[in-house]
Amino acid sequence: MASGGVPRRGALSSVFSGTVSPVLLIATVALVASPRRLGASSAAGAGTRTTRSSPDPDWHVVGVASLLPAAVCTASTAASNSTVVNVVHRHGPCSPLQSRGGAPSHTELLDHDQARVDSIHRKIAAAASATVLDQARAAKKGVSLPAQRGISLGTGNYVVSVGLGTPARDMTVVFDTGSDLSWVQCTPCSDCYEQKDPLFDPARSSTYSAVPCAAPECQGLASRSCSLDKKCRYEVVYGDQSQTDGDLARDTLTLGTPSDTLPGFVFGCGDRDTGLFGKADGLVGLGREKVSLSSQAAAKFGARFSYCLPSSPSGVGYLSLGGPAPGNARFTAMVTRRDTPSFYYVNLVGVKVGWRTVRISPVVFSAPGTVIDSGTVITRLPPRAYAALRTAFARNMGRYSYKKAPAVSILDTCYDFTGHTTVRIPSVALVFAGGTTVALDFSGVLYVAKASQACLAFAPNGDGTDVGILGNTQQKTLAVVYDVANQKIGFGANGCS
Structure with missing residues (x-):
């Protein structure tokens, strides 16, 4: 590999020195967590369709010091795959593109995400709209619209x-x-x-x-x-x-x-x-x-x-072409839409907080499919689903009287952990069609701008008819499997760290 390239797995020794970019704080939860850290840490037992296993799946217990940014590129542990290239955050210390002073602020990054x-x-x-118009014109005149x-x-x-x-x-x-x-x-x-x-x-x-x-x-x-x-x-x-x-x-x-x-x-x-x-x-x-x-x-x-995708910008994940799916992967159907055949869709049907189902009417998720996207940072939910998730999350956080913090761009539910040695965060899990339930890693629950500003890493769509989007924050540490041949998408816990 050329000098400055992404290091291969097993040879990750690069160290970044200099000013730490604000983006390195983004959910920097490779987390030297306490032994009681809970959540999506391993596969569920046989016969289930859930990615979590823990003596108490309701909470993550995390050391606040572990929320601080890491300036050193650290290797991730991942299963062996057939053809593998490393995946890194482009503003983190593992990136060959990383440069001093060149990273966007959190507000800029989240504003770009909204765009x-x-x-x-x-x-x-x-x-x-084009599909409907095309069908109408074709039926009437036997013609089709030109490509956009x-x-x-x-x-x-x-x-x-x-x-x-x-x-x-x-x-x-x-x-x-x-x-x-x-x-x-x-x-x-x-x-x-x-x-x-x-x-x-x-x-x-x-x-x-x-x-x-x-x-x-x-x-x-x-x-x-x-x-x-x-x-x-x-x-x-x-x-x-x-x-x-x-x-x-x-x-x-x-x-x-x-x-x-x-x-x-x-x-x-x-x-x-x-x-x-x-x-x-x-x-x-x-x-x-x-x-x-x-x-x-x-x-x-x-x-x-x-x-x-690694839990932290200082970590290394992977992209694998071919090879077997992880044994702990749990699958849901891949949804196809004729109007946008390029996107990968799944059907998200529910949310759990503290491993308790959040009451959301099924009609809220009636929009056909949720796009799963590696480039969107924050997951977007229908407004009513987000409101219910936010209420349940805030209610659980209220048990420990954490101080509220100002909003960051699109993120409106934020907490100040200053003065705390450890924090308790309720688990969040996503429920997909077919009963597949995916517990998120702690790094998929909070977006951490700084220890005094840690926010629930979800946002609402502007309209209830907008398609939901499963962003990359919620995908962290999961092995996300696109089985195109069998038209299904899977999630395996502990894909990388």
């Missing part, structure tokens, strides 16, 4: 390092289940944002080739054009108005080890790129369309991938 959520909701609403310009999504905050080209060049790219086309910035570039690494140079790769306009890969893009020399041009516009345009291309992608390669991998070679990509070299898409990495890798590695 991503808004863009996902707009995309779903526009697609649903661009793809309205946002960008994520976790990155992976992969090799591209022959010889392979290490590239650090944003990891995103909410989009499909993978891309990097290429030279020559007429208008590129600043990135930390040199641009990818197609002329230096013996296996690079441009995709012609007539190729099926080009024809399958939602937004494309044809250059004068018949090369396929792509365009992707994200929800925060970040954008990439360039040539659609093929080259060899290397994952994990030099033997784990995908020859002829289709990706975007961007030459006009602007936006908030945090000095990353580009993006790797893991959506459901044919052009995504997961779809292109399915023939070689199998139609299954999984990942684990």
Whole structure:
């Protein structure tokens, strides 16, 4: 791996020195917790569909000192997988993109998160409207609507390092289940944002080739054009108005080890790129369309991938293509929507606090599906569901008279733990269709801006008809398994630490 790249598992020795970025506080709960720390720490017993096991699953008991940020990159313990690359927070000490003074504030990060959520909701609403109109016009005139310009999504905050080209060049790219086309910035570039690494140079790769306009890969893009020399041009516009345009291309992608390669991998070679990509070299898409990495890798590695996001920005998780699902994974059905086939949906049907079911009418979750998204930070619930969760959580927290703290952006239920040695936090679990109940790690319950400002890490949608979104905070430490072949999504406790 090139100097500055993400360290491989088993060789994580990098240490960050200097000013600690505020983002390192984000639920920094790799937690040197007390021995009574409770929650989703291991698989449930045989015959259950629950990820928790504990002598008392109702509470987490955590040392307040463990909420302080870690400046050292620490290895995570994870099960062996077939083809694995490390996943790290792009602003944490494990990231090759980490730089002094370059991280956003908590308010900025959460505001960007809201922009991503808004863009996902707009995309779903526009697609649903277009589907209805398309069907009506087709029935009346036998015609269909043209594809919309661009793809309205946002960008994520976790990155992976992969090799591209022959010889392979290490590239650090944003990891995103909410989009499909993978891309990097290429030279020559007429208008590129600043990135930390040199641009990818197609002329230096013996296996690079441009995709012609007539190729099926080009024809399958939602937004494309044809250059004068018949090369396929792509365009992707994200929800925060970040954008990439360039040539659609093929080259060899290397994952994990030099033997784990995908020859002829289709990706975007961007030459006009602007936006908030945090000095990353580009993006790797893991959506459901044919052009995504997961779809292109399915023939070689199998139609299954999984990942684990570490509990803290100072930890290391993984992305695995293929391989068996963790033995403790519990599955729920993957929901498909014709209007937005790229997204992964599940049906969230309930919430538990302190392992007691929160009273929420089933009609509240009647919106078809909850998007599971690696790029959204905070889980969004229907307003009535969030209100019930907040009330139950605050009632449990009230037993210990914790001082209230000011809100942080979209997070309105916050506590000041100043003066406490340990704190008791009620457990939170999500209930999915089919009875699968997933207890969240402590790092998935609170968003910790600082010890004096720890907030319930959920937020309400603006409207009860908006689709819910399962964000990456709630996914921390879980092995999240996308079994595309069998159309189901699973969650395994203790996927990484």
